[in-house]
Amino acid sequence: MTSSNRERSSVATEIPKVTLQIAEDISSRYKYSVPEEVEAAGFQICASELGSIVEEKDAKKLKDHGGVEGIAAKLSSSTTRGIADTEDQLRSRQDIYGVNKFTEAEMKSFWVFLWEALQDTTLTILGVCAFVSLVVGIGVEGWPKGAHDGLGIVASILLVVIVTGTSNYRQSLQFRDLDEEKKKISIQATRNGSRQKMSIYDLLPGDIVHLAIGDQVPADGLFVSGFSLLINASSLTGESEPVAVNVDNPFLSSGTKVQDGFGKMLVTTVGMKTQWGKLVAALGEVGDDETPLQVKLNGVAGVIGKIGLFFAVLTFSVLAQALISQKIQDGSVMGWTGDDALEILNYFAIAVTIVVVAVPEGLPLAVTLSLAFAMKKMMNDRALVRHLAACETMGSATCICSDKTGTLTTNRMTVVKACICGSIKEVGDSGEALKARSKIPDPAVKALLQSIFSNTAGEVVFDEEGRFEILGTPTETSLLAFGLSLGGDFSSERREAKLIKVEPFNSLKKRMGVVIELRGGGFRAHCKGASEMVLASCEKVIDPAGNPVPLDEATRQHLAQTIESFCSEALRSLCLAYRDMDGSFCVEDQIPQEGFTCIGIVGIKDPVRPGVKESVAVCRSAGITVRMITGDNINTARAIARECGILTEGGVTIEGPEFRRKSAEELTELVPKLQVMARSSPLDKLTLVRHLRTVGNEVVAVTGDGTNDAPALREADIGLAMGISGTEVAKESSDVIILDDNFSTIVTVAKWGRSVYVNIQKFVQFQLTVNVVALVVNFSSACLTGHAPLTAVQLLWVNMIMDTLGALALATEPPQDELMKRTPLGREGNFISSAMWRNIVGQSLYQFIVICYLQTEGKDLFQLSGPDADLTLNTLIFNAFIFCQIFNEISSREMEKIDVLTGLLNNYVFVGVVSCTVAFQIIIVEFLGDFAGTTPLDLSQWLVCVLIGFLGMPIAAAVKLIPVGSKETQPPRQG
Numbered sequence: 001m002t003s004s005n006r007e008r009s010s011v012a013t014e015i016p017k018v019t020l021q022i023a024e025d026i027s028s029r030y031k032y033s034v035p036e037e038v039e040a041a042g043f044q045i046c047a048s049e050l051g052s053i054v055e056e057k058d059a060k061k062l063k064d065h066g067g068v069e070g071i072a073a074k075l076s077s078s079t080t081r082g083i084a085d086t087e088d089q090l091r092s093r094q095d096i097y098g099v100n101k102f103t104e105a106e107m108k109s110f111w112v113f114l115w116e117a118l119q120d121t122t123l124t125i126l127g128v129c130a131f132v133s134l135v136v137g138i139g140v141e142g143w144p145k146g147a148h149d150g151l152g153i154v155a156s157i158l159l160v161v162i163v164t165g166t167s168n169y170r171q172s173l174q175f176r177d178l179d180e181e182k183k184k185i186s187i188q189a190t191r192n193g194s195r196q197k198m199s200i201y202d203l204l205p206g207d208i209v210h211l212a213i214g215d216q217v218p219a220d221g222l223f224v225s226g227f228s229l230l231i232n233a234s235s236l237t238g239e240s241e242p243v244a245v246n247v248d249n250p251f252l253s254s255g256t257k258v259q260d261g262f263g264k265m266l267v268t269t270v271g272m273k274t275q276w277g278k279l280v281a282a283l284g285e286v287g288d289d290e291t292p293l294q295v296k297l298n299g300v301a302g303v304i305g306k307i308g309l310f311f312a313v314l315t316f317s318v319l320a321q322a323l324i325s326q327k328i329q330d331g332s333v334m335g336w337t338g339d340d341a342l343e344i345l346n347y348f349a350i351a352v353t354i355v356v357v358a359v360p361e362g363l364p365l366a367v368t369l370s371l372a373f374a375m376k377k378m379m380n381d382r383a384l385v386r387h388l389a390a391c392e393t394m395g396s397a398t399c400i401c402s403d404k405t406g407t408l409t410t411n412r413m414t415v416v417k418a419c420i421c422g423s424i425k426e427v428g429d430s431g432e433a434l435k436a437r438s439k440i441p442d443p444a445v446k447a448l449l450q451s452i453f454s455n456t457a458g459e460v461v462f463d464e465e466g467r468f469e470i471l472g473t474p475t476e477t478s479l480l481a482f483g484l485s486l487g488g489d490f491s492s493e494r495r496e497a498k499l500i501k502v503e504p505f506n507s508l509k510k511r512m513g514v515v516i517e518l519r520g521g522g523f524r525a526h527c528k529g530a531s532e533m534v535l536a537s538c539e540k541v542i543d544p545a546g547n548p549v550p551l552d553e554a555t556r557q558h559l560a561q562t563i564e565s566f567c568s569e570a571l572r573s574l575c576l577a578y579r580d581m582d583g584s585f586c587v588e589d590q591i592p593q594e595g596f597t598c599i600g601i602v603g604i605k606d607p608v609r610p611g612v613k614e615s616v617a618v619c620r621s622a623g624i625t626v627r628m629i630t631g632d633n634i635n636t637a638r639a640i641a642r643e644c645g646i647l648t649e650g651g652v653t654i655e656g657p658e659f660r661r662k663s664a665e666e667l668t669e670l671v672p673k674l675q676v677m678a679r680s681s682p683l684d685k686l687t688l689v690r691h692l693r694t695v696g697n698e699v700v701a702v703t704g705d706g707t708n709d710a711p712a713l714r715e716a717d718i719g720l721a722m723g724i725s726g727t728e729v730a731k732e733s734s735d736v737i738i739l740d741d742n743f744s745t746i747v748t749v750a751k752w753g754r755s756v757y758v759n760i761q762k763f764v765q766f767q768l769t770v771n772v773v774a775l776v777v778n779f780s781s782a783c784l785t786g787h788a789p790l791t792a793v794q795l796l797w798v799n800m801i802m803d804t805l806g807a808l809a810l811a812t813e814p815p816q817d818e819l820m821k822r823t824p825l826g827r828e829g830n831f832i833s834s835a836m837w838r839n840i841v842g843q844s845l846y847q848f849i850v851i852c853y854l855q856t857e858g859k860d861l862f863q864l865s866g867p868d869a870d871l872t873l874n875t876l877i878f879n880a881f882i883f884c885q886i887f888n889e890i891s892s893r894e895m896e897k898i899d900v901l902t903g904l905l906n907n908y909v910f911v912g913v914v915s916c917t918v919a920f921q922i923i924i925v926e927f928l929g930d931f932a933g934t935t936p937l938d939l940s941q942w943l944v945c946v947l948i949g950f951l952g953m954p955i956a957a958a959v960k961l962i963p964v965g966s967k968e969t970q971p972p973r974q975g
């Protein structure tokens with residue numbers, strides 16, 4: 001039976017025959033008894049038996065079961081039609097063999113997050129302080145008065161824990177959603193005789209899956225048919241040498257990748273029963289690593305923490321020493337009371353709180369918050385972030401290496417021109433195509449249709465209603481559509497010619513070839529691919545009369561000109577050729593490279609995406625150089641690059657082979673001016689990216705869709721893979737997946753990346769200011785007066801404002817268009833810029849002076865006297881301090897610009913955070929005095945506090961006028 005004959009025979013007649021024969025085979029050789037429930041469901045083999053065959057690569061057992069066909073039959077499937085897709089069929093299959101899903105790590109509950117937030121060392125120490133304070137306090141002053149301090153600390157700790165826990169929990173939910181999105185992979189499978197697209201989750205044993213270059217093998221299974229199938233199993237075995245999979249070695253494991261060729265596989269084992277599933281279960285979920293920025297900031301946090309610790313110890317010693325000298329003066333050194341103990345404990349709590357305040361634990365939080373926020377927004381803008389670090393790196397990108405097809409163009413290809421039998425014809429729509437056909441002699445049409453329909457990796461399939469659909473890559477489908485519009489018939493053409501050998505297309509060869517056995521005997525090779533290359537293999541051409549004639553120099557010239565004219569119209573051109581093989585042809589033989597007869601040249605139109613030109617212009621004004629690297633012809637590449645605005649006056653274009661020959665020095669000279677690289681091989685892309693990164697010291701973003709792009713994607717600082725046209729391999733090598741394949745989305749990613757970076761800078765600036773002031777104020781007044789003006793509870797509240805709430809408010813500012821008018825940060829570039837230092841120093845100085853003034857002159861200023869004077873003054877200082885921070889938070893929205901109010905009201909999170917801070921501050925001062933160590937203030941006192949805080953804003957604005965020679969103030973690079 002030929003394969004096409006088999007295609008038509010129905011499953012119903014096929015299965016019983018095979019099964020019978022197998023039953024005989026088994027009884028004679030191998031004892032395998034089918035479990036009852038499996039048999040009852042209509043199958044002849046159980047999951048564990050299947051698993052043992054494929055996983056152990058047990059060729060003998062496979063043979064005993066009747067080979068791949070036998071297994072298919074036992075799975076109640078057929079290698080040509082797949083399984084039947086009725087509801088209950090699928091259900092019983094699922095019940096017996098399971099589904100193709102991996103069990104996931106159990107989602108941590110909210111309580112776990114709370115528990116984790118509680119396990120902070122400083123918080124634990126504070127907890128101990130609170131406990132001791134409660135015991136001693138109640139012992140000395142009785143319930144409830146003695147419990148106030150302790151309860152205040154406990155409440156603050158709980159607040160911190162709840163806020164931290166909640167925000168971590170919400171983020172984990174969000175990451176989980178993204179994770180789901182990442183795992184959505186679809187694949188082509190044949191069910192009930194029709195080839196269709198489906199999610200890999202829906203695959204079941206018995207399914208026939210079509211694998212193509214770049215695919216991930218979705219389940220364990222067996223090779224049915226195919227050509228040059230090479231599998232890379234490095235993710236499973238670590239072995240980087242690819243393995244050929246064919247009839248002799250038919251075992252396929254899930255999680256491995258198709259490196260070359262294509263084929264059909266029979267799914268035998270799914271989900272957790274596969275080798276990959278077991279591996280996943282053993283490894284568990286591997287989390288995202290810390291991003292470079294987080295690592296850097298953790299370093300900063302460590303240093304600040306140590307400084308805080310130093311100040312804490314110092315403050316404690318100064319306070320304790322003051323108490324002791326007081327007692328020495330009173331002559332009561334020997335007589336320690338409970339009050340004294342409480343006082344010492346209080347000092348200790350303050351010291352610990354200073355550490356809490358100093359440790360900027362909000363930094364990493366701000367980074368994750370900001371990244372997570374950006375991630376979510378980018379998802380709406382059609383970009384899926386696979387590695388968190390990508391967002392921030394993208395912000396400092398200096399160069400984008402984009403591929404052409406699909407990214408800059410729409411990837412909707414149509415054959416619009418063809419040069420057949422010596423003349424160029426317009427064939428853009430079916431009317432034109434039919435008209436063209438009438439002018440071409442029959443033998444030429446025949447050769448053309450044979451070439452189109454047999455030398456293809458695509459397929460024309462019909463659904464139940466008889467509607468046809470063309471499957472395959474855009475280049476392939478455009479050719480098939482062209483063939484159909486010429487009046488060709490895919491299936492009859494396929495019946496005519498039996499495929500003997502296929503050499504699939506890959507980027508290195510840039511051509512595809514097949515050998516067919518003709519009906520009337522004899523073999524014929526077909527070849528199609530990059531025009532100038534295939535033309536070079538041709539010795540003959542079909543003349544206007546439809547006869548093959550030797551290719552003379554004039555005709556060759558004419559064809560070369562045709563190719564050039566197609567290409568300069570931005571068309572992708574492909575040359576189709578054939579060669580009759582003399583004698584016989586054996587599958588092991590290579591398809592020859594010369595002696596072909598040129599059938600014709602087609603020009604395929606792939607229009608530039610709308611908006612690409614504008615996006616390229618945005619990149620230019622943002623100082624990001626855009627380069628095009630493509631496998632296409634140089635003239636096509638030039639034409640498209642010019643249309644997109646990538647190729648400019650004086651820009652260099654080069655072809656891969658020439659690029660390869662350049663020496664290192666020549667490259668150093670050439671690469672900065674390089675704008676287009678055409679006919680590139682995967683290695684050329686890699687070389688260029690590596691050169692840009694190491695010699696040029698650029699931060700390089702690379703976009704790609706094919707398996708050929710994977711090395712470059714991996715080498716790049718940020719790899720961007722295409723979501724629609726991208727292969728699994730490309731996606732897996734990338735950091736970001738561009739879901740709509742659109743170049744403009746890449747610019748959006750860059751914008752978000754920059755915004756993440758700037759937002760974190762703003763937050764750090766804000767936090768450092770609060771840190772410095774809180775530390776210095778507490779320490780200096782402890783030294784001067786022997787008292788800390790801010791109590792432990794108050795400090796915890798300050799900490800909350802600047803850490804968690806500050807991160808929320810500042811780290812989630814949406815990006816502004818101005819971000820794309822600056823030069824990129826590039827590889828070096830200090831995180832804390834000079835402008836930030838300027839703002840921090842200016843603002844801290846103001847706040848420090850104001851608080852010192854209040855401390856020394858406050859009583860006079862507010863005419864405070866009486867027993868409550870100290871308490872009121874401390875409350876005033878606390879209140880003024882908090883309002884300074886609130887207005888400082890607003891000033892921190894911009895690091896350079898005076899105007900900090902634009903867009904303020906549109907940022908709901910910011911407004912929410914500030915309002916909550918103010919509201920809670922009022923509550924603390926007016927109602928929670930017992931716990932927080934405050935006393936209610938009158939209206940004028942409130943107004944003065946707010947005014948002091950507000951004055952910080954004009955001061956911040958004035959400080960911004962001081963010029964600093966920072967990178968950010970430079971005008972954008974012209975280019």
Ligand SMILES: Nc1ncnc2c1ncn2[C@@H]1O[C@H](COP(=O)(O)OP(=O)(O)OP(=O)(O)O)[C@@H](O)[C@H]1O
Pocket residue numbers: 403404405406473475476505506507508510511512528529530531572573574629630631632633680706708
């Ligand atoms: N299915 C195919 N069969 C034969 N030749 C093909 C096929 N698809 C593409 N080509 C040829 O290969 C060239 C493209 O090569 P390749 O796929 O390496 O490019 P690429 O790097 O993916 O390009 P791009 O940047 O356009 O995506 C095309 O110009 C065309 O001549």
Ligand SMILES: [Ca+2]
Pocket residue numbers: 403404405704705706
């Ligand atoms: Ca590509």
